[in-house]
Amino acid sequence: MIKPIYKRVLLKLSGEALMKGDAYNINSSIIKNIISEISEIVSCGIELAIVIGGGNICRGISNKIQNIDRSTADYMGMLATIINSLALFDILNKSGIISHVMSAISIEKFLESYIPLNAIKYLEEGKVVIFAGGTGNPFFTTDTTAALRAAEIKAEIILKATKVDGIYNFDPNKCLSAIIYKKITFDEVISKKLEIMDSTAFSFCRDQKLPIRVFSIIKSGALKRVIEGKNEGTLVYV
Numbered sequence: 042m043i044k045p046i047y048k049r050v051l052l053k054l055s056g057e058a059l060m061k062g063d064a065y066n067i068n069s070s071i072i073k074n075i076i077s078e079i080s081e082i083v084s085c086g087i088e089l090a091i092v093i094g095g096g097n098i099c100r101g102i103s104n105k106i107q108n109i110d111r112s113t114a115d116y117m118g119m120l121a122t123i124i125n126s127l128a129l130f131d132i133l134n135k136s137g138i139i140s141h142v143m144s145a146i147s148i149e150k151f152l153e154s155y156i157p158l159n160a161i162k163y164l165e166e167g168k169v170v171i172f173a174g175g176t177g178n179p180f181f182t183t184d185t186t187a188a189l190r191a192a193e194i195k196a197e198i199i200l201k202a203t204k205v206d207g208i209y210n211f212d213p214n215k216c217l218s219a220i221i222y223k224k225i226t227f228d229e230v231i232s233k234k235l236e237i238m239d240s241t242a243f244s245f246c247r248d249q250k251l252p253i254r255v256f257s258i259i260k261s262g263a264l265k266r267v268i269e270g271k272n273e274g275t276l277v278y279v
Protein backbone atom coordinates (compact mmCIF):
# COMPACT_ATOMS: atom_id res chain seq x y z
CA MET A 42 0.00 0.00 0.00
CA ILE A 43 1.35 3.44 -1.00
CA LYS A 44 1.81 6.09 1.70
CA PRO A 45 1.56 9.32 -0.32
CA ILE A 46 3.04 12.57 0.93
CA TYR A 47 1.04 14.62 -1.62
CA LYS A 48 -2.66 15.13 -2.27
CA ARG A 49 -2.63 16.81 -5.73
CA VAL A 50 0.17 16.46 -8.27
CA LEU A 51 0.77 17.26 -11.94
CA LEU A 52 2.54 14.59 -13.97
CA LYS A 53 4.38 15.73 -17.11
CA LEU A 54 4.97 12.87 -19.55
CA SER A 55 7.52 13.51 -22.28
CA GLY A 56 6.15 12.58 -25.70
CA GLU A 57 9.58 11.58 -26.96
CA ALA A 58 10.26 9.41 -23.93
CA LEU A 59 6.96 7.56 -24.52
CA MET A 60 8.12 6.72 -28.04
CA LYS A 61 11.28 4.77 -27.08
CA GLY A 62 12.15 2.53 -30.04
CA ASP A 63 8.71 2.86 -31.68
CA ALA A 64 9.29 5.70 -34.12
CA TYR A 65 6.59 8.39 -33.89
CA ASN A 66 4.35 6.19 -31.80
CA ILE A 67 3.68 5.32 -28.16
CA ASN A 68 5.68 2.37 -26.88
CA SER A 69 3.32 -0.24 -25.47
CA SER A 70 5.57 -1.49 -22.65
CA ILE A 71 6.31 2.06 -21.39
CA ILE A 72 2.64 3.05 -21.46
CA LYS A 73 1.59 -0.21 -19.78
CA ASN A 74 4.06 0.40 -16.97
CA ILE A 75 3.04 4.02 -16.44
CA ILE A 76 -0.70 3.16 -16.51
CA SER A 77 -0.25 0.50 -13.87
CA GLU A 78 1.59 2.98 -11.63
CA ILE A 79 -1.03 5.68 -12.28
CA SER A 80 -3.72 3.18 -11.30
CA GLU A 81 -1.91 2.46 -8.02
CA ILE A 82 -1.45 6.11 -7.05
CA VAL A 83 -4.98 7.15 -8.04
CA SER A 84 -6.50 4.30 -6.04
CA CYS A 85 -4.70 5.54 -2.93
CA GLY A 86 -6.43 8.93 -3.25
CA ILE A 87 -3.91 11.05 -5.18
CA GLU A 88 -5.55 13.76 -7.32
CA LEU A 89 -3.74 13.51 -10.64
CA ALA A 90 -3.48 15.95 -13.54
CA ILE A 91 -1.38 15.06 -16.58
CA VAL A 92 0.32 17.06 -19.33
CA ILE A 93 1.67 14.94 -22.16
CA GLY A 94 4.14 16.25 -24.75
CA GLY A 95 3.96 15.80 -28.50
CA GLY A 96 7.59 15.33 -29.51
CA ASN A 97 7.00 11.68 -30.50
CA ILE A 98 4.68 12.86 -33.29
CA CYS A 99 5.56 16.45 -34.22
CA ARG A 100 9.36 16.06 -34.42
CA GLY A 101 8.88 13.27 -36.93
CA ILE A 102 6.62 15.40 -39.12
CA SER A 103 8.51 18.70 -38.92
CA ASN A 104 11.83 16.94 -39.68
CA LYS A 105 10.30 15.86 -42.98
CA ILE A 106 9.00 19.30 -44.00
CA GLN A 107 11.64 21.83 -45.05
CA ASN A 108 11.56 25.51 -44.03
CA ILE A 109 8.44 25.29 -41.97
CA ASP A 110 7.54 28.46 -40.08
CA ARG A 111 8.19 28.29 -36.33
CA SER A 112 4.64 29.19 -35.34
CA THR A 113 3.16 26.70 -37.85
CA ALA A 114 5.42 23.97 -36.48
CA ASP A 115 4.35 24.91 -32.95
CA TYR A 116 0.65 24.63 -33.81
CA MET A 117 1.41 21.21 -35.29
CA GLY A 118 3.16 20.41 -32.00
CA MET A 119 0.10 21.46 -30.01
CA LEU A 120 -2.10 19.24 -32.20
CA ALA A 121 0.35 16.39 -31.53
CA THR A 122 -0.23 16.84 -27.78
CA ILE A 123 -3.98 16.53 -28.45
CA ILE A 124 -3.42 13.25 -30.31
CA ASN A 125 -1.32 11.88 -27.44
CA SER A 126 -3.83 13.13 -24.86
CA LEU A 127 -6.71 11.35 -26.61
CA ALA A 128 -4.67 8.15 -26.81
CA LEU A 129 -3.82 8.37 -23.11
CA PHE A 130 -7.46 9.16 -22.24
CA ASP A 131 -8.63 6.07 -24.10
CA ILE A 132 -6.04 3.81 -22.49
CA LEU A 133 -6.77 5.18 -18.99
CA ASN A 134 -10.52 4.73 -19.32
CA LYS A 135 -10.12 1.21 -20.71
CA SER A 136 -7.97 0.46 -17.66
CA GLY A 137 -10.82 1.57 -15.38
CA ILE A 138 -9.25 4.96 -14.52
CA ILE A 139 -11.88 7.65 -15.19
CA SER A 140 -10.30 10.58 -16.97
CA HIS A 141 -11.16 13.77 -18.85
CA VAL A 142 -9.26 15.64 -21.56
CA MET A 143 -9.39 19.45 -21.44
CA SER A 144 -7.88 21.36 -24.32
CA ALA A 145 -6.38 24.84 -24.58
CA ILE A 146 -7.37 24.79 -28.27
CA SER A 147 -11.09 24.47 -28.81
CA ILE A 148 -12.27 21.56 -30.95
CA GLU A 149 -15.93 21.45 -29.93
CA LYS A 150 -16.71 18.29 -31.84
CA PHE A 151 -14.83 16.00 -29.46
CA LEU A 152 -12.90 17.99 -26.86
CA GLU A 153 -13.85 19.77 -23.67
CA SER A 154 -12.22 23.21 -23.41
CA TYR A 155 -9.89 23.97 -20.53
CA ILE A 156 -11.86 25.55 -17.69
CA PRO A 157 -9.83 25.64 -14.46
CA LEU A 158 -12.78 25.33 -12.06
CA ASN A 159 -14.11 22.28 -13.93
CA ALA A 160 -10.64 20.74 -13.87
CA ILE A 161 -10.48 21.18 -10.10
CA LYS A 162 -13.99 19.72 -9.73
CA TYR A 163 -12.96 16.59 -11.68
CA LEU A 164 -9.82 16.23 -9.57
CA GLU A 165 -11.84 16.48 -6.35
CA GLU A 166 -14.12 13.75 -7.72
CA GLY A 167 -11.07 11.49 -8.07
CA LYS A 168 -10.92 11.69 -11.87
CA VAL A 169 -7.68 12.11 -13.80
CA VAL A 170 -7.51 15.32 -15.85
CA ILE A 171 -5.35 15.48 -18.99
CA PHE A 172 -4.44 18.96 -20.23
CA ALA A 173 -4.12 18.91 -24.02
CA GLY A 174 -3.06 21.49 -26.60
CA GLY A 175 -0.22 22.99 -24.57
CA THR A 176 -0.73 26.60 -23.49
CA GLY A 177 -2.55 27.23 -26.80
CA ASN A 178 0.27 29.58 -27.85
CA PRO A 179 3.29 29.04 -30.09
CA PHE A 180 6.83 29.61 -28.74
CA PHE A 181 6.05 27.65 -25.57
CA THR A 182 6.51 24.04 -24.53
CA THR A 183 4.57 21.45 -22.63
CA ASP A 184 6.99 21.96 -19.71
CA THR A 185 5.72 25.53 -19.45
CA THR A 186 2.16 24.22 -19.87
CA ALA A 187 2.78 21.85 -16.95
CA ALA A 188 4.06 24.75 -14.82
CA LEU A 189 1.09 27.03 -15.63
CA ARG A 190 -1.55 24.35 -15.13
CA ALA A 191 0.07 23.08 -11.92
CA ALA A 192 -0.02 26.59 -10.45
CA GLU A 193 -3.61 27.12 -11.52
CA ILE A 194 -4.96 23.89 -10.05
CA LYS A 195 -2.74 24.36 -6.97
CA ALA A 196 -0.78 21.13 -7.41
CA GLU A 197 1.88 20.63 -4.74
CA ILE A 198 4.57 19.48 -7.17
CA ILE A 199 5.33 18.83 -10.85
CA LEU A 200 6.52 15.30 -11.55
CA LYS A 201 8.50 15.30 -14.78
CA ALA A 202 8.74 11.76 -16.16
CA THR A 203 11.35 11.64 -18.89
CA LYS A 204 14.04 9.65 -20.73
CA VAL A 205 16.75 10.28 -18.13
CA ASP A 206 16.64 9.46 -14.42
CA GLY A 207 17.26 12.98 -13.13
CA ILE A 208 19.18 16.21 -13.69
CA TYR A 209 22.93 15.93 -14.31
CA ASN A 210 25.70 18.54 -14.39
CA PHE A 211 25.87 17.91 -18.17
CA ASP A 212 23.44 16.27 -20.59
CA PRO A 213 24.01 12.55 -19.77
CA ASN A 214 23.24 11.63 -23.37
CA LYS A 215 26.24 13.70 -24.47
CA CYS A 216 28.62 13.31 -21.51
CA LEU A 217 29.09 9.80 -20.09
CA SER A 218 30.85 11.06 -16.95
CA ALA A 219 28.00 13.45 -16.03
CA ILE A 220 27.01 13.38 -12.36
CA ILE A 221 23.42 13.37 -11.13
CA TYR A 222 22.07 15.89 -8.60
CA LYS A 223 19.86 14.45 -5.88
CA LYS A 224 18.51 17.97 -5.36
CA ILE A 225 19.24 21.36 -6.81
CA THR A 226 17.80 24.87 -6.38
CA PHE A 227 15.99 26.71 -9.18
CA ASP A 228 18.66 29.44 -9.08
CA GLU A 229 21.40 26.85 -9.66
CA VAL A 230 19.58 25.00 -12.43
CA ILE A 231 18.93 28.32 -14.23
CA SER A 232 22.41 29.80 -13.74
CA LYS A 233 24.09 26.55 -14.89
CA LYS A 234 21.78 26.49 -17.95
CA LEU A 235 20.84 22.83 -17.40
CA GLU A 236 18.57 22.13 -20.33
CA ILE A 237 16.36 19.36 -19.06
CA MET A 238 13.46 21.85 -19.01
CA ASP A 239 13.15 25.25 -20.62
CA SER A 240 14.12 28.30 -18.60
CA THR A 241 10.59 29.79 -18.85
CA ALA A 242 9.20 26.78 -16.98
CA PHE A 243 12.00 26.86 -14.38
CA SER A 244 11.65 30.63 -13.73
CA PHE A 245 7.87 30.38 -13.43
CA CYS A 246 8.10 27.48 -10.94
CA ARG A 247 10.75 29.32 -8.93
CA ASP A 248 8.51 32.42 -8.69
CA GLN A 249 5.50 30.30 -7.74
CA LYS A 250 7.58 28.21 -5.28
CA LEU A 251 6.41 25.10 -7.09
CA PRO A 252 8.90 22.21 -6.73
CA ILE A 253 9.69 19.81 -9.58
CA ARG A 254 10.89 16.23 -9.38
CA VAL A 255 12.57 14.84 -12.50
CA PHE A 256 12.63 11.05 -12.77
CA SER A 257 12.72 8.20 -15.28
CA ILE A 258 9.58 7.26 -17.18
CA ILE A 259 11.12 3.84 -17.84
CA LYS A 260 12.19 2.81 -14.34
CA SER A 261 9.59 0.55 -12.79
CA GLY A 262 8.23 1.81 -9.44
CA ALA A 263 9.74 5.30 -9.84
CA LEU A 264 6.41 7.19 -9.85
CA LYS A 265 5.27 5.34 -6.74
CA ARG A 266 8.52 6.14 -4.95
CA VAL A 267 8.20 9.80 -5.92
CA ILE A 268 4.65 9.94 -4.53
CA GLU A 269 5.93 8.46 -1.26
CA GLY A 270 8.55 11.22 -1.05
CA LYS A 271 11.43 8.79 -1.52
CA ASN A 272 14.77 9.93 -2.90
CA GLU A 273 14.06 9.22 -6.59
CA GLY A 274 15.54 11.28 -9.45
CA THR A 275 16.23 14.96 -8.78
CA LEU A 276 14.25 17.46 -6.72
CA VAL A 277 14.33 21.10 -7.89
CA TYR A 278 13.38 23.45 -5.08
CA VAL A 279 13.40 27.13 -4.10
Ligand SMILES: Nc1ncnc2c1ncn2[C@@H]1O[C@H](COP(=O)(O)OP(=O)(O)O)[C@@H](O)[C@H]1O
Pocket residue numbers: 055056057058094096202203204205207208209210211212213214215235236237238
Ligand atom coordinates in the same frame (compact mmCIF):
# COMPACT_ATOMS: atom_id res chain seq x y z
N1 LIG B 1 21.58 18.60 -17.47
C1 LIG B 1 20.80 17.66 -17.97
N2 LIG B 1 20.42 16.60 -17.19
C2 LIG B 1 19.59 15.65 -17.71
N3 LIG B 1 19.12 15.64 -18.99
C3 LIG B 1 19.48 16.67 -19.79
C4 LIG B 1 20.33 17.71 -19.32
N4 LIG B 1 20.51 18.61 -20.34
C5 LIG B 1 19.81 18.14 -21.39
N5 LIG B 1 19.19 16.97 -21.08
C6 LIG B 1 18.36 16.23 -22.02
O1 LIG B 1 16.99 16.45 -21.70
C7 LIG B 1 16.25 15.33 -22.20
C8 LIG B 1 14.93 15.20 -21.48
O2 LIG B 1 14.13 16.36 -21.68
P1 LIG B 1 12.63 16.24 -22.18
O3 LIG B 1 12.06 17.62 -22.28
O4 LIG B 1 11.88 15.28 -21.33
O5 LIG B 1 12.87 15.58 -23.57
P2 LIG B 1 12.18 15.88 -24.91
O6 LIG B 1 12.19 17.36 -25.14
O7 LIG B 1 13.04 15.14 -25.87
O8 LIG B 1 10.82 15.29 -24.75
C9 LIG B 1 17.15 14.14 -21.93
O9 LIG B 1 16.93 13.12 -22.88
C10 LIG B 1 18.56 14.71 -21.99
O10 LIG B 1 19.23 14.32 -23.17
Ligand SMILES: O=c1ccn([C@@H]2O[C@H](COP(=O)(O)OP(=O)(O)O)[C@@H](O)[C@H]2O)c(=O)[nH]1
Pocket residue numbers: 054055056057058093094095096097099114115116117118119121122174175176177178179180181182183184186
Ligand atom coordinates in the same frame (compact mmCIF):
# COMPACT_ATOMS: atom_id res chain seq x y z
O1 LIG C 1 2.23 25.72 -25.24
C1 LIG C 1 2.78 25.06 -26.13
C2 LIG C 1 3.09 23.68 -25.99
C3 LIG C 1 3.67 23.00 -27.03
N1 LIG C 1 3.95 23.66 -28.20
C4 LIG C 1 4.53 22.91 -29.35
O2 LIG C 1 4.31 21.53 -29.17
C5 LIG C 1 5.54 20.81 -29.27
C6 LIG C 1 5.47 19.56 -28.44
O3 LIG C 1 5.65 19.85 -27.08
P1 LIG C 1 6.99 19.45 -26.31
O4 LIG C 1 8.18 19.67 -27.17
O5 LIG C 1 6.99 20.18 -25.01
O6 LIG C 1 6.76 17.91 -26.08
P2 LIG C 1 7.75 16.80 -25.49
O7 LIG C 1 9.17 17.27 -25.69
O8 LIG C 1 7.45 16.67 -24.04
O9 LIG C 1 7.41 15.55 -26.23
C7 LIG C 1 6.59 21.83 -28.87
O10 LIG C 1 7.85 21.50 -29.36
C8 LIG C 1 6.02 23.10 -29.51
O11 LIG C 1 6.32 23.10 -30.89
C9 LIG C 1 3.68 25.02 -28.34
O12 LIG C 1 3.95 25.61 -29.35
N2 LIG C 1 3.07 25.66 -27.30
